[in-house]
Amino acid sequence: MYCNCFSEGILAAPVNHWVSGLAFPDWAYKAESSPGSRQIQLWHFILELLQKEEFRHVIAWQQGEYGEFVIKDPDEVARLWGRRKCKPQMNYDKLSRALRYYYNKRILHKTKGKKFTYKFNFSKLMVANCPPWKVWAPPSPRLLLRSPALCQPLVPMAKQSEPLYSMLCTRATETQPAGERTPQRPPKASGDKESSSFNCECFGSVLGPGWQRPCCCLRNLQGGLPSPAPLASVPCLCCNWTHLLGPILPPLPSEQSLSGSSKPGPRLSGPMCMPGTWHFPGLHLLARLRQNTGQGLWCQFLRPEELVVNPGPGPSRHLDSNEGLSSGTQGLKLGKGISMSPNPENMRVMWPSDPP
DNA sequence: ACCGGAATCC
DNA sequence: GGATTCCGGT
Numbered sequence: 001m002y003c004n005c006f007s008e009g010i011l012a013a014p015v016n017h018w019v020s021g022l023a024f025p026d027w028a029y030k031a032e033s034s035p036g037s038r039q040i041q042l043w044h045f046i047l048e049l050l051q052k053e054e055f056r057h058v059i060a061w062q063q064g065e066y067g068e069f070v071i072k073d074p075d076e077v078a079r080l081w082g083r084r085k086c087k088p089q090m091n092y093d094k095l096s097r098a099l100r101y102y103y104n105k106r107i108l109h110k111t112k113g114k115k116f117t118y119k120f121n122f123s124k125l126m127v128a129n130c131p132p133w134k135v136w137a138p139p140s141p142r143l144l145l146r147s148p149a150l151c152q153p154l155v156p157m158a159k160q161s162e163p164l165y166s167m168l169c170t171r172a173t174e175t176q177p178a179g180e181r182t183p184q185r186p187p188k189a190s191g192d193k194e195s196s197s198f199n200c201e202c203f204g205s206v207l208g209p210g211w212q213r214p215c216c217c218l219r220n221l222q223g224g225l226p227s228p229a230p231l232a233s234v235p236c237l238c239c240n241w242t243h244l245l246g247p248i249l250p251p252l253p254s255e256q257s258l259s260g261s262s263k264p265g266p267r268l269s270g271p272m273c274m275p276g277t278w279h280f281p282g283l284h285l286l287a288r289l290r291q292n293t294g295q296g297l298w299c300q301f302l303r304p305e306e307l308v309v310n311p312g313p314g315p316s317r318h319l320d321s322n323e324g325l326s327s328g329t330q331g332l333k334l335g336k337g338i339s340m341s342p343n344p345e346n347m348r349v350m351w352p353s354d355p356p
Numbered sequence: 357a358c359c360g361g362a363a364t365c366c
Numbered sequence: 367g368g369a370t371t372c373c374g375g376t
Contacts (some may be wrong), residue, residue, distance in 0.1 A: 039366095041368070074357095085371070093357095098369055115357065308363065 042098050043107050043120070045081060062117060071116040098154075 040048075049055040050069055058076045062068035071077050099118060102108035111117040222353035231335025 039368090079366075085369085088371080094370060094372090097360085097371080101369075110358080233366095 040084065042095070043102060045084060046077075047120075049077065051082065062111075062119075065111070065119065067120040067122055068111055069118060069120070070114070071118075074116055117212065 046059065046069070049059045050061055058073045058080070059069060059071050071092075074095075078090050078092040078095045081095050082088055099108060100110075103110070106121050108118050108120055111119050321351050
């Protein structure tokens with residue numbers, strides 16, 4: 001039967017790039033290991049609609065409630081979904097059944113008392129769809145850091161709040177309690193989902209040119225950092241989060257009052273390193289975290305002189321982890337530009353197991 | 357409207 | 367596995 005799924009404004013392409021200004025990273029689709037599952041999933045379709053101006057009258061983010069959205073026209077949403085899936089008999093009753101299956105998966109939950117109102121749980125969404133076996137894929141640069149965590153901004157676990165913070169911390173904390181963390185190795189098998197932690201190679205496809213390879217961000221702090229308090233990781237400075245955050249996440253209330261553009265502003269969309277100033281790509285995210293936590297966040301990264309250059313194959317000198325931590329900590333208050341300019345090159349790390 | 361079990365499809 | 371379809375129940 002002919003299906004005009006592609007003829008509507010809603011594309012069905014499993015893209016890794018911007019669609020109408022929106023990024024849908026490949027982690028948002030199912031892993032390649034499950035054939036046939038790369039078809040769009042309902043939650044993804046919902047996000048897609050939510051991102052598009054032209055469907056605002058059909059479905060929209062709920063003002064004031066982070067991740068909450070309202071289906072304004074259930075029949076139309078069902079029709080669009082049915083069209084996309086080539087299921088002309090689709091209706092809201094069936095669609096809502098599919099949505100209810102997300103409850104148990106904690107991808108979604110119903111906002112009680114509000115008709116046609118649901119709320120995303122981005123933590124589950126993200127963790128469940130970022131293929132974790134990519135997580136420990138070692139990067140292959142030439143600079144070596146003693147601790148894989150040294151380039152990460154640090155956030156005390158006490159500041160955890162859902163949804164974004166838990167999104168970032170779930171992987172970092174679920175495998176081991178604080179204080180018992182030990183360095184982890186990459187999973188042996190690609191199917192080893194549960195033993196891995198969380199970094200951001202899965203975001204590689206939404207990073208710009210030059211940021212396509214795995215980076216050191218979002219790796220957890222199981223690398224043995226001496227920590228006075230339980231710590232979790234948030235993205236490091238080498239990821240351009242703006243591409244991810246803009247499309248996937250609902251706008252902040254302050255953003256909703258802006259001109260209606262879904263594009264990130266120039267403050268966020270420009271290159272990470274600008275002449276004279278350095279734009280922290282995680283700032284947008286951290287601002288959201290901060291909004292959720294109601295507290296300031298601190299970031300940490302290495303000074304360039306603390307990086308150890310490994311000129312090539314052969315033994316490399318490692319920084320002592322205490323050394324790196326005690327002298328390399330740079331406080332960074334949110335909301336301010338960073339006067340120092342950490343070169344992205346400095347953020348690359350090499351695993352000792354890297355092949356020469 | 358909303359829920360969730362069950363069977364079924366792909 | 368992720369819906370889709372159906373349906374009895376609240």
